[in-house]
Amino acid sequence: MSSCETVFDINPQTSPKLYLQCFAGTGDVNVIQLFRTYPIGENPDTENAFFLEDAEIELMIDGTRKEVHYASETNGIVPAGCWYVGGTVDSGAEISIRASYGDIPEIKASTVVPEKFPPCNISLSDGFVSVTLDDMESCTDFYGLAVEGEARALDDSGLMIPFDCMSISDDVELWGTGTAREYVDLNFNGWATYAGYGNLRLWSDKSFNGQTKTLAFRWSSMLFPGHLEGHEWDIFYRVRLYKVSPEFWDYALSRDNIANNHLAYIGLAPSSNSYSNVKGGLGVLGSYSLRVSDWQELE
């Protein structure tokens, strides 16, 4: 009475689409990732065929078209194979992207850059951060916090080493019991880690809409002693305060759900979808606004 295996082919019937991933923020440069998808079971015809240097992209910010550029080589900020646009984006700006490539259906997506993080009280200590704010009842908000550090050499070398700090899971989630997801950690999540959001924790205000809320988590530094050899350093920390758009939140949540839904892969639980707000294609166009606290040394 041992188990027996029946092998069968899987051929999900689908067609290539354009995939867009862009999280526009109030920074100097915004990266637009535009690729073509391949249906499972098909291989690209040519090497690096995902990357679409010949794609047509129309980026509009508050109704004004902005020029986008393709990075055939990396410039340290924008990876090769991606598009980018320079210039700042303000809170409240409406961003829309339309793109097309060859015979693949055209895509459209839009987002509105959230307002900045509201006034708040910040408490940052070694290994713990808390931010207390008054949430607005009139709308659904999504907040994000991250701690980052900077080591500054005390000598005249001018050396500075920026580093991230990782949020530590607290007692809210234990496997086996479900809770209404109040936050999502982007730690060790491929898309977030390597896009620079890896240490970010996001909250939805569904459970505290219109109330005073303290967002808090424990963190640990990702600066290792080996980084500090050869000099003496002062270490500074500050808090990055995000407000993210609903698309950013939904995408982060869906990626987290997919990564933690093993029973769905064997058909014993409802599956998690890949969130998308891209009409005609796949992917996400989200946005965020960012402000930072002052640097401080921790005792």
Place this chain on the structure above:
Amino acid sequence: MELHALTFLIKVRGILCLFALLFPFIIYGQSDIEVRDSLSASYVSGHIDRNHNRTQTGLTRFDSDSFYRGYAVFSAPDVLKTLQVLTGVAPGTELLSNLYVHGGDGSDNLYLLDGVPLYQICHLGGVFSAFNTDIIENLDFYKSGFPARFGGRTSSVVDIKTKDGDFSKYGGSWSLGLLEGRANVNGPIVRGKTSFNVALRRSWADALIYPISKLSGKTAAYSFVDFNASLKHKFTDYGSLSASFYYGGDNLLYRHSSAYDPEFETDADNTSANLSWGNMLASATWENTVLNGIGMTIRTYWSGNHSKTKYVHSAENAYYKINNNLEQFVALNDFGLTADFHNNIGIRQTLRYGLSAIYHGYNPEWLNSEYYEEPSGSGTLRAIQDSTRTAGGEFSIYIEDEAKIADWLTLNIGVRDVIYNMTSCTWNSFEPRIAAGFYINNCLNVKISYSKISQFSHLLSTLYLDMPASCWMPSSPMAPPMQSQQISGGIYSKPFPGLHINLEGWWKIIDNLIEYAGINTLLPPLSGWENSFKLGCGRSRGIELDVAYETQKLSLNAFYTLSWSQRLFEDIWPDWYPDRNDNRHKFTFMANWRPDDKYEFYLAWNYHSGNHMTVPSQYVPQVYFDTNKYSVLNLFEAPNNVSLPDYHRLDAGVNIHTRTRKGREAIWNISVYNLYCRINPLFATIRESNPSRDIYSIDIPHPVRVASFIGSGVGIIPILPSFSYTCKF
């Protein structure tokens, strides 16, 4: 602890599933007998009533013998396995019984035991159902055309009436099967006035599992029990008072202990799990004919559903100690008072009307904690607790008029109005029910029906398995009541004696379905549960063909369903997609042959198109900003985008009727499940045939090796023989 608790449950369930198969077949061993054609009830003893003489579509009636004249897996007849054979019912996952009727999701079936609703009707996740067939008098199964007297569930009604005890003599039966035993005793307390009926069914899988588990150094045991008791007293020929009691429960126990071995660096591991779940109900019913032609039934009842889980796990090695503790308790209590009246107005019209008031009390809670200790002695405690206690009141009133308007036309027109009240909100549901029967000639009827039904409770389940951890919660503003509307119609024919051909079709929509949309958990969220579930709708349509041929010695049945069942959850996917149980084709063939009074041979072949599951459909690069490299990311589009292999199975058996030395009727049953040993997948894993997990450099052109997917269906049910012995006295 990742996946530890659930993995253990699945493993134990897998072990128990090896011993648990039930699949009763319905057979016909008698020719047609005279039908008592009454507008209120028609019973055709000895076989299933094919619904020719009633107005409703979608109604199938079983009498008490139906469950014993045919195939029964492990030689134990079962209600759910019987109903799963029928057209329009998707069986779901093999062994794990549930009814997915006309595109339903399994939580939308109303199970009534003598008019009292039951919530948890499955033992061991659906391997057995909670109904002891020894005490069933008859069973009405509605898939459409619901009369106004039923409400509260959107897909089906399973209305079970139990037998009264014999008022004149004692009798009963006992039966021993491979995994369960049953006993029934009934008789008079006061001849002609008062009778009792008691039935007990208990598994003894623990008698096998327990010693086997001990051999491997573990302790595992599972058992279930069903106990029914009823009392009836006739005050007059027209008035009686009865009392009923039912207890059904499951117990699952698992213990394991191992010591720390520093040489091999294996952890000390101690696990203890104890799960219990089940139902209990008690009711009192007063039946009386108050005036000529007016009958009255007043019933008061309590129906309780409970589930209790305690899981303790500790692990220790040289580097840490960890203790996990998970406790869960679910209780749902219904207190109801119903009054039903029926009035025969002449011979051509019956009026039914009534009202009911039900109090629903919901009380689920759980606690999950983890204590992590380092060698230094410092420790971290993480704990989370969730509970909620709510109540709802449900008030309904209905009226239903069935009238023979002309010799060729019978109408059943009814309406049901339901008010469901909670602290935060009140819903009102006005539910029209219309059915019409067109009598063409003695051999041909045509029927159509329309019904609208609301359901005010949602079943919170994080898995597709029937887990005791699932709990019922009332509707809320964020999760309004489910509602279905269904149109059905059909042609019902008896071309010549012994042959029935029914062709029926349906179209149905269901609003406010819920689907869990979170990470894997064993216990669903309670406070703010709506935030973890998506809201959507479903639609279903299909055609059912039911052909039966019966003679004195031979009975042949064929059931075929062609159906589509879809879901639309816009937060998951913006378009319609297949339901998990969207089995395009379903076919069952059953044959029963009784050449003489001693032997009865039967076989059955079951087939249905595979269930659906979700696999990634596309891939794109996932770019690493800091290293200028990328890997491949799989994307999920529409859910349930692939079908599993088709399911089919052949079962066969024989009943040998004998007499004991004392002249009592005895039956030996020998049967074989899955005669040609096809291992149908219980679930499927999807893996890449040529995994592409390399990291590619954007700067260096590199051919991308991309895998295609292979499905691997895992089944554990081989050919299974069984036997049972039944004695009647």
